[in-house]
Amino acid sequence: MELPKTYNPQEVEDRIYSDWESRGYFHAAPDPQKKPYSIVIPPPNITGILHMGHALNNTIQDILVRFKKMQGFESEWMPGTDHAGIATQNVVERSLAKKGVKRHDLGREKFIEEVWKWREEYGSTIIKQLKKLGCSCDWERTRFTMDDGLSEAVLDVFVKLYQKGLIYRGNYIINWCPRCQTALSDEESQHKDIDGMLYHIKYPVKASNNEYVVVATTRPETMLGDVAVAVNPKDERYAGLKNKTLLLPILGRELKILYDGFVDMTFGTGALKVTPAHDPVDFGLGLKYGLEQINIMNDDATINSVGGDYEGMDRFEAREAIVDELKDRGLFIKSEPHRHAVGHCYRCHTIVEPRLSLQWFVRMKPLASPAIEAVRSGSIKFYPERWTKVYLDWMENIRDWCISRQIWWGHRIPVYYCKQCVASSPSSIKDVEQKPEDDRRGVIVSKTKPGKCPVCGSTEIEQDQDVLDTWFSSWLWPFSTFGWPKETPELKYFYPTDTLVTAQEIIFFWVARMIMAGIEFRNAIPFKSVYIHGTVRDITGTKMSKSLGNVIDPLDMISKYGADALRFSIISITAQGQDVYLAESRFELGRNFANKIWNASRFIMMNLKEEDMAPDLCVFFEGTKLTLPERWILSRFYSTLNYVSGCLAEYKFNEAANAIYEFLWHEFCDWYIEIAKPTITGRNSQTILYKILEKSLRMLHPFMPFITEEIWQKLPKPKKASGDSIMTQPWPHVQDRMISREDEEKMRELIEVITSIRNMRAVWNIEARVDVDVIINTNDSEDVKLLSDNIDLVKKLAKVSDLRIGKHSKPKSSAVSVIRKMEIFLPLEGLIDFEKEKARLLKEHLRMEGEMKGLSSRLKDRNFTSKAPKEIVDKQEERKAELSIQIKKMKDNLREISA
């Protein structure tokens, strides 16, 4: 079988992928004969396009899924996408804006129709891209967070939590994004350090001439909502203010003075202005002291009618304008630069406004405790382990989750209000949490719209306008995708899933919440292991992002280098859980490796005679006398296989990839194939080349699925080989008895000898075509035997015509190398530059003496010889013995050359 000279992934990948897909190799189904292995994909947003983070994340999952499948598990990778409420709504709004259409012009229903249309057209872009990567997802099961089934699960969960008292509605300070015009959860508000100003402002004392209190604030515009000023009771500066009242500048509102130990006397002026409706701390103070909550802003963060002349002004304009007015009035003291953390919307990066608002919340503490226990007890393990602490810290300080969003795209909150009952309610429905059951009058929580009010029979019923946080569907993903709340066979078989592979950014958003939901609704953890991989950054360490323009597009890389190259490169440079700094040139590593494998396979196939293939390597091994290099390469293969299996079990993907790379390239290609060339048509060589190649392809398949399949398909098959795809082949079985440390050590010695001859040839510029004579001087009978047994090998690989082994003295005018207990002479009459050779030997001698000094003093030290383990001491003794021989030989040579 002839292969082209260079591997061309473009020709291969799509064909192979659609072949796999059409044969149904990605599909898994409950099978009582097999153990399940399952992974649910972190569902990418429908607005998403594949970036390097996805490429890394999904390559890791694919490696696991393919590996487990080969190991005989019923291996399920559940794929799907997330409706991504705010993100998608923003994208569709932007695309409508291009046509000059606004969301509110369309109205809710029409707009949602538009979003569905958009989703039909673009929503599966990322799925197509995952296929390009080679992902073996079970596409037949692809789910979407707004599918009927998943939506059903969302409603079910909302109602259950409400009935359990774990969902409530209340007026609290939430993070408000004025651009998206919705509430956000605490996690969706990202803190970033901002260079702001700390403004010092005079608040006059009522009915007094010149008395005033100076407050310090970073947000002067919020003073429009001030109702008090708080100071520390111990603060003597303010002791004289008892029973006095302050006047709010500009608006003239009367402000109480609060004495509260909470106030930090050392910050600013020690006087804190209190704005209960616009600051979480002040909100707390407001509740404590029964203060009025004055909301000063509209939804778009312009000042509302409370602000008098400032009404309609944007919050930041108002800030400046208010400062100006304060200056005019002589109430402004100073502003100083002040760096502080400010929340930003995680979708549009607008500065978030803390704001009092009526929202729905999930009470988290009761959900958190069993989820904490699941991780503490080790039922769920994080890899790397350090994330355990991050998870636990967050869970132990968990705060209630604001789940309502004032947008249109998402799962609408299953709450209905009876207008009649609400109107006649003794208290408003503003705060469902605090009120006993009968005061929740008018609130109907139901999966379907009730025809009439169960209390008064009115049909004037309206659904809550809000939708749920996107993550309120994502947290159900590990079981809702398998059909929950129905008890499907898939759910029973594949849940709990095995491994969750994700990035650190969504531990709180997603991982923690899934653990809570799994335990709450399934009474079982959602997964056993969580593997947290690093973030992909550009070469300067900056996180890759479209807005920064520093992205490397995985699809570009796939078309340039191939999907296997992309996968292999990114895996091999990503140490467990460490961030990865990526430059395009990194992908050459994988491309070159693919090409190397391709050519090695090409060479082997060129020489392969099908009838010579032994049916089973083990059987063949038992009955045949193998040469040292043959035993060595088999041993190395099985050692590598063993190591790789272990690495995959511990999520050390880079180490696994690098071990395969080292074995295939340097051991198999550089040494074994070269060694085998002279006997390439022999049955033993053919069998071993074939077997190692075929098994290596299987070992490599999870990492580089396309090229391994392509070669495997072209490889002649022994008669009993089953199946028609490498995907369905078993993971090779480690044959312990074929691993021989002794053979590996012997081969290492031969390699050293060959390398040192090559080295001398290179140093003395011996042309490659010229064969040389070499004399190896040694007393050691084992060395003599090893070299004699493999004399042809050494001669061929070092290009030696006459090789003499045994007790020999140094021929005059020759180069020398001292290796182990041997001297290797390369006679070079007339070619030797004695000064150069002397310098070379001196350098080597110096190194040896240095090592000897360390060894001697260590071995003389009783502390060492008595306390160190015996095998370590023995090893040192052996090394010393060998080294002293080497030094003696080196000295002789130096003396001779100086003469």
Add this chain to the structure above:
RNA sequence: GGACGCGUAGCUCAGUCGGUUGGAGCGCUGCGUUCACAUCGCAGAGGUCACAGGUUCGAGUCCUGUCGCGUCCACCA
């Protein structure tokens, strides 16, 4: 303010249980194209393992501290 990660060759990074003169890829130097592969081969140069202490017979590896870089969390306005 709290927590975590990183600092090893010119660059980007590995480094298992602590075991004694530390590896890879790229780059660099020299040689090489009788056919598996120049996306290649052979040979080589290149290191005070950030710094300072400590534990140990022995430290790149464990402990403490310092410096530098990065990330996450956090209600000092």
